Amino acid sequence: MRRFLLLLTFVCFIQADEVKSTQNLEDSSSIQELLSLEKGIKRDFYINEYLKKDINPEEALTALGLVDNLKNEMFYNFAKKFKHDETFAVAQCMNMSTKDLIDSYADCIVIGLSLEEASSLSSIDLDLIMQKTSEKYPLFTKKLKVISSSIPFTKLIILRKDDFYDIFLNVNKNFRAKYFNYKLPKRTFAKIFDDKKRFDNFLQKSLSNPKLNILNKSLLDIDDKNLSVNSSFLLALNAIRFNDLNKAFIYLTNIQNKTTDKKINDKILFWKYLITKDNTILDLLADSLDLNLYSLYANELLGNRLQDYNFLQRLESFDTQLKEYNINRVALLYSIAKVKSNFDSNKISEDFEIGIMQLKNGFITNINTIINENNTLSLDQFSIENSLKFANIHLNNLAKFDTNILNIFLAYEGKYELLKNNELFFKKNTFEPFMSFELISNNKNLKEIIMYKYLYQNYLTKKDKDKIKLSSIFETLIEYDHKENE
Structure with missing residues (x-):
């Protein structure tokens, strides 16, 4: 979707020559106020509010040019004021219901239909959509063919790494649990493991869904040496859920060797205590200089009462x-x-x-x-x-x-x-x-x-x-x- 927004921003500036206005925008108090703000979230917010006002197309276009991070809501508000048919049609497609998209045309479907929405559709609806999009958007249609196949997993594992991640990470959780709950072949695993950032997202999606028990069990013996702290922690939690506490302890120890962040280390100490019930670990956690849920609970378990709350901010x-x-x-x-x-x-x-x-x-x-x-x-x-x-x-x-x-x-x-x-x-x-x-x-x-x-x-x-x-x-x-x- 971000690519469409960037493309449409470019298209809108091309179409700007069609817009006629005698107003000097630099003299507009609202535009001047926007220009006086630093680029970022605050200015984007006020641009979005400005786009809701009674402004002309050229004012809307000028405001859009100041945007730092274009969101769907902002683009829709812009499109209503820009008064350009193609631009407004795109905005409508982006906000169209799944039901209406099915009956729409190829361009609109590709703009508005996410893989999460597509994975909830019937095979009949998917076939209808693919008939409309196959000629003009073969890559989009290829992903829908994976989703609509009788055994989607067999199609998923032979895809390129980018397509694998695009589908696995973006289908809805029920589809993922129903059709992707299998052990990954070694070749597929090696392919996706190479992308550590997206592999972290893969673990988050997989391990947060207990219905993916077969897939999750196959992830118990992953070498986390070159993985992020978050990936190692997710693997530790996975080992705990399958009652492999020794493996979990190893993952947790590996995390301590990867970071000096106090909050993270307190979290690791807490989980080590949970799987060992070792009170010496609890004592270490209770002595933490960092205020967090883990250290507070450790003190409660040890019977240490918090006497002074004056560090809390009052207004x-x-x-x-x-x-x-x-x-x-x-x-x-x-x-x-x-x-x-x-x-x-x-x-x-x-x-x-x-x-x-x-x-x-x-x-x-x-x-x-x-x-x-x-x-x-x-x-x-x-x-x-x-x-x-x-x-x-x-x-x-x-x-x-x-x-x-x-x-x-x-x-x-x-x-x-x-x-x-x-x-x-x-x-x-x-x-x-x-x-x-x-x-x-x-x-x-x-x-x-x-x-x-x-x-x-x-x-x-x-x-x-x-x-x-x-x-x-x-x-x-x-x-x-x-x-x-x-």
Whole structure:
């Protein structure tokens, strides 16, 4: 898709001669404001907002030329204002539903249909698509032929390395589990092992899906000497899941020889403790100078109580706004603000989440309309007061997830399905919930939201008997999943 966006950017500039305007864009206050911003996420965000305004085609084209990282949303907003039929047609294809793409024409299908979507289609639909694309887009059609074949694995393993990775990494997880759960031939393995970066992604996709048990078992004896720290760690987790704890210990030790990063080493110590129950390892971890979930839990297991919480950041504006809320909600808001923005009220994320609570501008607009307040354009979306107000409204709507901190956080981010629909996470066994923490994508944020919720809630709780334990939070995660599946 990125290649299409780059190509279309070039096409749009070629078409610029067709656009007529008497306005001097350099004198436009909005363009001037955009030009005054440094290239990067912040300017891209304001360009996207500018493209939503009532602007002419030449203004839209000038704004597009300032973009650092072109996203689908930005291109679609541009196409609507550029008023060029072919450009807008491409934007529509990029946003078209899978059902509509099936009935569309070859160019549109190739632009809009991902391999993830294609792998969920019936053989009849795939045949129809291939009939349309085979002549003009043979490489695209070749990949669809692999997906639509009676035994896709036999077609996959003979592909070039690039095509192998493109298909394996991008089909949906159910297709991957159903059709790719086989031991790789030695020749195929050697071919893909040569690309260490994508092999790391291969391990992440494979080992995070327990239904790929045959494939995963075949990965137990990989030599990780030249692999990344992350690959070695994934292989250690895989060995643990197949109860080869000696092999797991070797992989974990190899990681310690590859890095001096304190956070990573604390993680490795924690997993060594889990598979050995050696309290000397726990003592080392408890003495860590780094604040992380592993070192905190090690201290809890050893009965060491955290006495001083004054290292936690507090904001007077936060406390003033949250006087009416209970400790649980205040701790949750503090935790989200810490993890999402590090209390930076001016932060703009790569996904265009804004403010200290990192909410989408579109979400703020919708909520603002519902509660019949002033027009959103007159709001300061970056003010702490407004961020907290809309974050609280958002959390109120997520009340049904209140038994589980991770579900609340994922739902807050709009990613609840990531946890709900994955059969891997938080099942009752010896190494949960820690195994799930490591294998869920975006796991760093999930571990941090638990840690800061624990810290802020205990900081705000006066009586020792009312303070929470990490072990209680962990039990809640597993119990929640158990109840969901009863």
